[in-house]
Amino acid sequence: MSQEEKQLTEKESLQIITEMIQKAKANIHERGTSAIMWGTVTGIAGLVSFFENYFNFYIGFDIWLIVFAAIIPQIFISIRENKVRKVVTHTERAIDAIWIVYGISIGCLIFFINVVPDVSAKFFAAEHGEAALQHFPRYIFSAGSIFLILYAIPTLATGIISGFRPMLLGGIICYLFFVVSCYTSGTWDMLLMGLAGIINWLIPGFILRSRYLKGKPC
Amino acid sequence: MFKDLDPILHSQLRLAVISLLISVKEAEFTFLKEKTNATAGNLSVQIQKLKEAGYIDVVKQFKDNYPQTICKITPQGVKAFEVYVNNLQSYLSANK
Numbered sequence: 001m002s003q004e005e006k007q008l009t010e011k012e013s014l015q016i017i018t019e020m021i022q023k024a025k026a027n028i029h030e031r032g033t034s035a036i037m038w039g040t041v042t043g044i045a046g047l048v049s050f051f052e053n054y055f056n057f058y059i060g061f062d063i064w065l066i067v068f069a070a071i072i073p074q075i076f077i078s079i080r081e082n083k084v085r086k087v088v089t090h091t092e093r094a095i096d097a098i099w100i101v102y103g104i105s106i107g108c109l110i111f112f113i114n115v116v117p118d119v120s121a122k123f124f125a126a127e128h129g130e131a132a133l134q135h136f137p138r139y140i141f142s143a144g145s146i147f148l149i150l151y152a153i154p155t156l157a158t159g160i161i162s163g164f165r166p167m168l169l170g171g172i173i174c175y176l177f178f179v180v181s182c183y184t185s186g187t188w189d190m191l192l193m194g195l196a197g198i199i200n201w202l203i204p205g206f207i208l209r210s211r212y213l214k215g216k217p218c
Numbered sequence: 219m220f221k222d223l224d225p226i227l228h229s230q231l232r233l234a235v236i237s238l239l240i241s242v243k244e245a246e247f248t249f250l251k252e253k254t255n256a257t258a259g260n261l262s263v264q265i266q267k268l269k270e271a272g273y274i275d276v277v278k279q280f281k282d283n284y285p286q287t288i289c290k291i292t293p294q295g296v297k298a299f300e301v302y303v304n305n306l307q308s309y310l311s312a313n314k
Contacts, residue, residue: 008228008229008233010306010309010310011310012230013223013228013233013302013306014306014310016230016233016234016237017233017237019234019237020233020237020238020241020253020254021237021238021240021241023238024237024238024241024242024245024253025241083281083282086245086246086248086252087242087244087245087246087249088242088243088244088245089241089242089243090241090242090243092243093243
């Protein structure tokens, strides 16, 4: 491309446009680091919670805290990825926005699950009297189902936008898990959440990593 | 009746740069250099011409103590590219 003043024919112009748009598209390289990390922590948290409830033991701390702890390495991963990123595509920007909104929504859902049972109990007591609180549940029924819907949204959206089949499939499976979770107890919901983490993010993350190492675009 | 193709865009390297930038939100100078296989000097000159025409925005900053040039297509650049492609299509369909 050094002969900048060379007179172009219409066909050459069209060829340049097509070639450059293809080159820009082919540049999307996702390393899969974040997907592997989040898939691992949600997978471990879900499976450990399931085993704790099913076999009736306690590991000594709330295993879901590892999901919060994963925010710290995620910050470092994001900073590092931004440093090596030479180009920001519209697709990457849209996918980033989806995951940021997902993160905010998960935060809101955790807040909802922790606040609403007590607030509901207060309203219930005001309406039916303190004595009626004896049988009032202090938890949200099938909260795992709501998490499964939220897991599915960014995964399926990413799969559709980027045309990445493992995430597309993961998102669909996650919606199936949601339907199943509506009929299962909280213990089995934990198993579904753990499996969703593995299917939605861990496996696609490894596929992305393998493609990145082979130098293939997503 | 054919309209003249925009002389700013009707150049091999400038068209390549605009075609890359239309596909992305923003890109570093090194990315454009790598994809167009142009020399740094030639690319700088063509980027400057696109900037003067108002087709791209160029931001120069430092990243990890190294200078970094980020290019981004402007709404005026998008419009010019659309007009260029439309005119190109009319030329090509007339030549069929």
